[in-house]
Amino acid sequence: MMLLFTFIDRKENVSLDRIEEHSIKLANDIYICHHRFINNKMKWKKSEATFASGIRIFLAKFETILGLLTPPVLKSLLMNGLSALDDDSVWCELEYVALKISPYGKVINNNVLYLARLYNDDLELQPPSKFDIKGYITDISNLNKASLLLFTQYREFLIFINKSDKSQMYLRNLKHSTYGTLIKLIQNDKYRDLLGLYGLKAFAVNRKLLNAAKECPKYMSVHFQLMLSNFDNKIFERKSILIKGRHRVDLTDLYDMSPALYKDIQRYSNVIDSTFLHLKDDTIRDRFSAFKRVLPILQSVLPREYNSLLLTEGIGALIFNDGLLKQLHDKNALSRKDFLLIHGICQCVYPEKTPELISFRENQLSFPGINRNRDLQCDFSIIKVISERMYDDFSEFLEQRKQDIDQKNYSMVSVHHNYQQVKSLIHKYRDSFTQQHINILREWGIKGFGVDDGLVQKHLLAELQVSVNENSFNRKTAITYRSSLAWLVREFGVPFNDIYPIKYTKTVKHNQRLNAHDFYTESQCRELAFYIEKLLCDYSESLYHKILLNFGKVILKTAWNISPLLKLECEDIVEVESPITNKTEYAVVLHKARAGHRSDTYTFNKSDLKPDTLKSAIADLLTVRDDLTKDLRSQTENNNFVFIYPRNGEIRKLEYSSVKYLSQMLKSAGCKVPFSAQKIRKGGVNHIYRKVQKNIKNYTDTVQHSFEVFESNYLRINPDQSRYSLNQATKVMADYFTGKEISSDIHIITDISANQYQVVPTGACAAKANNREAKRYDREHRKLHQSKNHESKLCADFLSCIWCRYFRVVVDAEHIWKLLSYKDYILQSMKMSIVDFDDSDHQITNINILEQRVDDIIFHLRGRDTKAVEDGFILLEQHGMHVDWEFACPSIPMIKGEL
Secondary structure, eight states, X not given: OOOEEOOSSGGGOEEOHHHHTTOHHHHHHHHHHHHHHHHTHHHHTOOHHHHHHHHHHHHHTHHHHHHHSOHHHHHHHHHHGGGGGGXXXXXXXXXXXXXXXXXXXXXXXXXHHHHHHHHHTOXXXXXXXXXXXXXXXXXXXXXXXXXXXXXXXXXXHHHHHHTSSOOHHHHHHHHHHHHHHHHHHHTSHHHHHHHHHHGGGHHHHOHHHHHHHHTSTTOOHHHHHHHHHHHOTTTTOOXXXXXXXXXXXXXXXXXXXXXXXXXXXXXXXXXXXHHOTTSOHHHHXXXXXXHHHHXXXXXXXXXXXXXXXXXXXXXXXXXXXXXXXXXXXXXXXXXXXXXXXXXXXXXXXXXXXXXXGGGXXXXXXXXXXXXXXXXXXXXXHHHHHXXXXXXXXXXXXXXXXXXXXXXXXXXXXXXXXXXXXXXXXHHHTGGGOOHHHHHHHHHHGGGGGGTTTTHHHHHHHHHHHHHHHTTSSOHHHHHXXXXXXXXXXXXXXXXXXXXXXXXXXXXXXXXXXXXXXSSOOHHHHHHHHHHHHHHHTOTTSOHHHHHHHHHHHHHHHHOOOHHHXXXXXXXXXXXXXXXXXXXXXXXXXXXXSSTTTOEEEEEEEGGGGSTTSOOOHHHHHHHIIIIISXXXXXXXXXXXBSSEEEETTEEEEOOTTHHHHHHHHHHHTTOOSOOOHHHHTXXXXXXXXXXXXXXXXXXXXXXXXXXXXXXXXXXXXXXXXXXXXXXXHHHHHHHHSTTOOBOOOOXXXXXXXXXXXXXXXXXXXXXXXTOHHXXXXXXXXXXXXXXXXXXXXXXXXXXXXXXXXXXXXXXXXXXXXXXXXXXXXXXXXXXXXXXXXXXXXXXXXXXXXXXXXXXXXXXXXXXXXXXXXXXXXXXHHHHOSOGGGTTTOTTSOOOOOOO
16 A cells, blocks of 8 residues: 655655555554645634645655664554653653754754644644643754753753742742753763763762863753752752751752861851850851852962862861961952851851950950840050040950949940941041140140140040031040040049030020921821731731730830830839738839839839729739730740740740831831831830720721721820820910919800901900000009000910910911911020020920910811811911011011912
8 A cells, every 4th residue: 555645736745665665554644644734724823835845855764764663662653653652751862863964954854844744633733842841842952962861851840840839930040050050061072972871970970070060151050950860869959958957058069079178167057056145047147158158268368278178178278277367367359258158167167276356456445234134346546646545545445344344434335336436426527636646645645635624625625626527527426535535634634624515505506496206296106006906806816916016015104215125124123012002013124224224113003903004014014914925934044034035936025126017017007107216215104005095995896997097987086185285385374474373274256347356467356445464464564554655455466375274276277377477486496596595495395385385276277177187287388477467576588479
């Protein structure tokens, strides 16, 4: 039987006799493909001529291909026909053999693929050289240029990783790096022969091949080692270390380079795992990554003989060769950060034989217990260059303080701070020293600040004042420099010349006026309190979250410093009996690091713990100590601390960084206000928290609703409660406006057309002529009225109108404009004119209360007519100060406009 491909153009007819001679099954399969093609040419997207041409090329090379196939594959192909391609090993070898028939290899493989698709009636069918990585098709056929063995081994690796749960992107990157490295290697004839002969085993046969792979641009150690270990785990064993029993770091490359260094890094890992418990997992992993980066730099810096010793002996080669670590310390090619990493490894591996860091440095002063209870080294070379005698004084004084610091009313932190500030001060103005100044310091040292009536000291203070006055230096920093210098000279028995002062109080007050964001508003405090209570009502919150939220409650209620509260121990909360009232109270003792480690004691009434009362901070502290953390105390060495929490099988003490996480928790819950203890300390907010907590007790849907819903529907706000309570403000104003009858009432009227009201700059006055207030005003201004021969029948004390019992505020835009002009222009002008005297704080307080009174009046007006209030603000913005106040601020230009 003769099989013949017939086409419309008879010239394209093809005979399959050559194939039929070897395999009738294969010839029949190809004939079936021909019929499927003829019946649906549109689907298969090829012309008859192209299809016929491909078959002819395949037929021409068919016997050559058969001669190159291995017997098992040849037998399978002839017996099973195109069905044999279902076996990837058959198709892989067929592709490989076809590529060896140059230049027809790719054409033959394309035709075999086309026949396979026709035979299986599947246009999407792909050959083994096109691998599907979770939907991403990638070509690996170029590996056949080396050998079928390498191609097959690499394809098996792709099958292995494709079964993992890794993402497609990760697997694509893995294939990209490993395949790219292999392709780069087979471009070299020698390496191609090795890989062709041994496959992936070539990397074990010839180590130079692995070193060459590491030089390839696409090489990634982790990916390449994964490929090799998957091929043969015994030959290519991966060397790694385990960090804190959870994270593995691959160090196979390091082991291949130097087994000695690998052992040293293993020891280093064990030491930091057991010793440096405060370090986070990511921080430890970063150290190993940094070592991998630093090692080539270290090798390039070391001389050749020491480089060889480093690889054969390990990190000990840097220690046991005298002066080698010192040389590395002094070399600019190795950064300070990189050297500290190398030195740290040496200290962990050889703690007794590694020289101390300070031994490499000259003119270093060591301050113990500054940074996480470790010594802090500070360079005082600048001081020594100016005067060795002064440097010796610094050094000797520091050594004395190390011995007797417990007997002083300051800490080593304060000593370090003052030393650094004085050093910076001297360095800043060293170029302004005359030769006389330098001679004094070189001869007398620190005591030279008192020589010649404090010549050098006066010079520094004068220069500091000039820099501040010229706005070339920060005022706050300058005051710190000045106080540190005063401390130092007094410690040496040298009188401090308190001259060339730097005023700061006025600047602070001015900045506070400009910056309205350094404290929380009452609304912001309410929002923080609401979201803390909302999260505490959510029973799904973890124990750590509950402890952290209670910590935030205590801060919000007390405005205590964070650091001493974190260090609060169980014994610092004591139940005592008051000797005065004979009532039981709780005392909380906070130990502050500043002010000579002073301990502050705060007392709480035991009645605050009753179920029917709103609980104060002591209740929150006892909740944490006696309920939330009680069961944890037997599991940790930190059992004395109140704020402890479980994490990854360990019991840890709450740290400062947790406060940042508290802010993130509140933000995730919907809070728009970041939690800042510094802002909370600007004023007491306990009454605000109590108000929110009281309403939350009757609010059952806390977890489901937002703060806006709670505030608008459940919270009852007392408008008289603000930064200054109404009672407090009334008393202060009574003292401020001596003799005037102060009233906290707010009287609102809608019409002043009747004659019973006197017009005043802030509104209207209901007082009659010659009443008590008018007589008081006339009495206080008697001399002024006599000089002008004038008798006053009405009160004209317009600044105090808003606190007067006769004051009436009118609900219309123009009168609101008058009120706002009083606040934004008159009171601000008064603030700006305050002189930096001792009672300036009292003046600021009085003006703040006046401003607050205006805000309270506006609040009440807004409840009556919101549009009138908004129009009043628009008038202020468009026209500036109202003309009725021009008599009080004639220097302010008026903005005229039609009303």
